[in-house]
Amino acid sequence: MKDDEPQELHEPYVLDDPERLKALAHPMRRRMLTLLNLHGPATSTTLGELLGAKTGTTSYHLRQLEKYGFIEEIPERSSGRERWWRRAPILRDMRAPHPDDLAPGDRAALEEFHRAGYEEDLALVERFPAAYRADPDWAWGSRGLVRMTKDELKAFQDEYVALLLRHGHQADDAPPGARPLYVRLFTLPADDG
Template identity: 75%
Template sequence: MKDEEPYLLDDPDRLKALAHPMRRRMLTHLNVHGPATSTTLGELLGAKTGTTSYHLRQLEKYGFIEEIPERSTGRERWWRRARTPRDMRLPTPDQVAPEDQAVLEEFHRVGYEEDRLLFERFPAAYRADPAWARGSRGLARLTKQELDAFYEEYIALLMRYHRPAEETPPDARPVYVRFFTLPADDD
């Protein structure tokens, strides 16, 4: 895929659509396992079909998923992840209107909870298959400009290995990748 400019996800309504835990779990399922119906997602997530249908419509409204018309029949609608920008970035708090700060904070809160759960799964995943569960820890002394460059190089590397499910080799697996930095001298 050709390089694309980063997409700033600064629309509060789109952020709000992604800040809901069930919608995020739906998107994760569609990303990892491919297309699904509202019924399938409801069974997997322990929710009623009406609830999953509502959340799917919200995700569709903001362009995160799309119906697969050739696979849908009657009342059974199949959904897939829409082609969204691969390099989607969040606004910084100063890029969000004061009245929308709570939406950005909720988006982060839900995401950090997902990350915490993944972090808790890591030791068991590592014991089961260390070739697929990798971790790294480090400390670097960087200027703000160097940290910016490091982050951009990390994103470029991630984008180099990102590809749609239909373009992956048969032995490829979806893997969660997380990156964060924080000052070490603030504690």
């Protein structure tokens, strides 16, 4: 944790509300959040140009993201009909809920949330070889096979996220030469097929 950041930015934010999961399962909203992360604050017009979408469409999706607390307006930059948006700070350590923490009827929203994320992850995996050839100092991968208990895996996850938060920067505090990086980690049992 960086010394100048509030503690709540480092607390896990669990998406245990099915409506929030549904809001983040929408492909355009996911792309909008990615663009806000990559490029910083933007308007619906700017996002529409980047996404090839009409301003009315991007405005609607921005309002949905605001409704569920994923973005916030920047009042000091907004004027008249032009509203500027940024990612909400709560999103530093956002985690999906355990399926057992959702009502059975709400688990489909969790599945859709994961499905959308997996599609993004597969696209990144396909880009990795070309990124590595272009500049191996910026594209790094790791593979391993270890044995852990569930408690050890949970502790590893928490330490991994803490490490990302300690070494990573937000767009507005990144030092010169810092680049946005996609970072993915997933684990699955090796003895299940």
